[in-house]
Amino acid sequence: MTLEADLLLTNAILLTMDKDFTQYEPGALAIKGDLILAVGAETEINKSYHAEEIVDCGGKVLMPGLVNAHTHVPMTLLRGLADDLRLDVWLLGYMMPVEREFVSPDFVRLGTQIACVELIRSGVTCFADMYYFEESVAQATAEAGMRAVCSQTVMKFPAPDAPFFEESLGSARDYIQRWKDHPLIVPSVAPHAPYTCTAEILRATAELAVEFDIPLHTHIAETALEVENSRQEHGMPVVPYAKKQNLFNAKVLAAHCVHVDEGEIFTLRHHNAGVAHNPSSNRKLASGFAPVPKMLEVGLNVGIGTDGPASNNDLDMFEEIRLAAFIAKANSNDPTALPAHDALSMATRLGANALHIGHLTGSLEPGKRADLILVDVKQLHNSPHFRRDPKSVYAQIVYAAKSTDVSDVMVNGKWLMRSHQLTTLQETDLYQHAQEYARHIDTFLIQREQSVLSKLIAIGGASEAESFEVQAKVRLSDPQPVLEAISHPELEILHHRHYHEYDTYFAFADPSQGYLRYREDEFIDDKENVDKVRYRLTLLGPAREQHYPSDVLLSRSRFIAPATHSLRFYREYFKPSEEKFIEKDRLRWRVLFRGTEFYINLDRVDNPDLGYFLEVKTRTWSQRDAEHKAELAEELIVFLGLSTEKTTDKDYIEIVISA
Numbered sequence: 001m002t003l004e005a006d007l008l009l010t011n012a013i014l015l016t017m018d019k020d021f022t023q024y025e026p027g028a029l030a031i032k033g034d035l036i037l038a039v040g041a042e043t044e045i046n047k048s049y050h051a052e053e054i055v056d057c058g059g060k061v062l063m064p065g066l067v068n069a070h071t072h073v074p075m076t077l078l079r080g081l082a083d084d085l086r087l088d089v090w091l092l093g094y095m096m097p098v099e100r101e102f103v104s105p106d107f108v109r110l111g112t113q114i115a116c117v118e119l120i121r122s123g124v125t126c127f128a129d130m131y132y133f134e135e136s137v138a139q140a141t142a143e144a145g146m147r148a149v150c151s152q153t154v155m156k157f158p159a160p161d162a163p164f165f166e167e168s169l170g171s172a173r174d175y176i177q178r179w180k181d182h183p184l185i186v187p188s189v190a191p192h193a194p195y196t197c198t199a200e201i202l203r204a205t206a207e208l209a210v211e212f213d214i215p216l217h218t219h220i221a222e223t224a225l226e227v228e229n230s231r232q233e234h235g236m237p238v239v240p241y242a243k244k245q246n247l248f249n250a251k252v253l254a255a256h257c258v259h260v261d262e263g264e265i266f267t268l269r270h271h272n273a274g275v276a277h278n279p280s281s282n283r284k285l286a287s288g289f290a291p292v293p294k295m296l297e298v299g300l301n302v303g304i305g306t307d308g309p310a311s312n313n314d315l316d317m318f319e320e321i322r323l324a325a326f327i328a329k330a331n332s333n334d335p336t337a338l339p340a341h342d343a344l345s346m347a348t349r350l351g352a353n354a355l356h357i358g359h360l361t362g363s364l365e366p367g368k369r370a371d372l373i374l375v376d377v378k379q380l381h382n383s384p385h386f387r388r389d390p391k392s393v394y395a396q397i398v399y400a401a402k403s404t405d406v407s408d409v410m411v412n413g414k415w416l417m418r419s420h421q422l423t424t425l426q427e428t429d430l431y432q433h434a435q436e437y438a439r440h441i442d443t444f445l446i447q448r449e450q451s452v453l454s455k456l457i458a459i460g461g462a463s464e465a466e467s468f469e470v471q472a473k474v475r476l477s478d479p480q481p482v483l484e485a486i487s488h489p490e491l492e493i494l495h496h497r498h499y500h501e502y503d504t505y506f507a508f509a510d511p512s513q514g515y516l517r518y519r520e521d522e523f524i525d526d527k528e529n530v531d532k533v534r535y536r537l538t539l540l541g542p543a544r545e546q547h548y549p550s551d552v553l554l555s556r557s558r559f560i561a562p563a564t565h566s567l568r569f570y571r572e573y574f575k576p577s578e579e580k581f582i583e584k585d586r587l588r589w590r591v592l593f594r595g596t597e598f599y600i601n602l603d604r605v606d607n608p609d610l611g612y613f614l615e616v617k618t619r620t621w622s623q624r625d626a627e628h629k630a631e632l633a634e635e636l637i638v639f640l641g642l643s644t645e646k647t648t649d650k651d652y653i654e655i656v657i658s659a
């Protein structure tokens, strides 16, 4: 009397990828519904089970489907959009502005379908995703028949699917409620990263994940800069900071963990957090080397992920596994580090554990879902097959097999690919639709790149506010008479400050773009100490509107915003044709002169060494008023005991014309 199964898979090199790396050759596997009933030697399975359908695997490797532990699948549509850039320029300068403009449920659906084709074809049966409109990702994934942890992004910046985080948190809750019992999809919440979230968001998302007992997906310690900033802002590295916000109360899946120390690794282990190692992405963005062997040694569940296809640029897990093994060896100078079987277990069992769905998938064991693949290892590029060492089959898969050797893929007991033919997705239309998106995005970026202002607005660096600035500038041989004149009772001093200013001016090939100034202001207190530092970015109008007889100038279109990124970021993002640097000591007074407010700046230009300058400035909203104030500015110059006939240094005035 034999037990009934729906399907028997026979004649396979069966790699269970269980804890003991049990394998059978020839091996067989019995499936009933969506479950694995039994795995074992073919003779044993044949003795105990019968089924209406028997598939002869023809000596191929039968193993668990691969688990892509971290990705952003809809970004297939942004593949190749911007490459060879630093992470901040790439993310904040290109990805996020394009996403704000284009990402919609339709975009996400198409991107997911394209990704599913690539994933199924390369033997992936399960992935952990993080994106916007995640419900549409979940929908498209479920239709393709794949298993996934689909995580709805929440962050402090306006997102394509939510202008405020409260909104994305609310929609995440609704989405989780709707999908939490789905057979293929595990809904999840994704506070994007500690540096893109507020403490409040980290706490709220952790609470949500605990409430529904679902995984929480995030990016942790991807770059050294992130850790440095965390130390500066919070006085601690990223993991303890996240812990302080109760993040690890939830079942965390932490992508990257490149820059974590030993203490942080133990914290992650203590809280049973899963880690997604992304070797290609970390290489491409030069983020560093995650301490993977150390993490495995302490028993962390470390999976392997491709990261988004815009930072990789593919979803090929075979490449990732191989790279993970090679990097561990190269980085430790030890060729025995991360052997093939361990690398493969990261892409299967440990990956599923990292996603907190190890009870469902990740190995071929009775009671788990039938998520499996067949890999043809009888290709010339993967021959011959040595049998002396049972571990050699893992080396075959990791070091020599290619994703195109995957011939058959099953998820949840259903075939998604049979003999290289997809059963749930049509590939023909997808390419055309992706091309249409590429055309629109190209047009958008070409327009944006035409103007410094639109590039500035794209990164949230400015809001448009046109005003006229009136400015008079005179070179001084001796500042003393001006200092005395300022104390004259006819001039009412409203405010006084002392700064040290470091200005970098970006000039552009097209002079009509004006100048972009990155200014670091050191506020100097009475005791000559720096008591505050301010960074500002100002777009200066291109040309003088009108030139008065002396050096009284009018300029317009001035945009000012706090500089939230580094000078290096702006340099790489705006790509100026030329840069000028000026360092000066500035005494500034806000005064009332004949009923009009002026700023008087007394500057000592130290670099380049140009001596003293006096600047009188005011601002107005209309051209007419600007002309009136320009005359007053000349009067103020004369009042301060100076002739407006004095000429100024040409090199220097080039810059201040628009300042």
Ligand SMILES: [Zn+2]
Pocket: 070, 071, 072, 219, 255, 307, 308
């Ligand atoms: Zn990522």
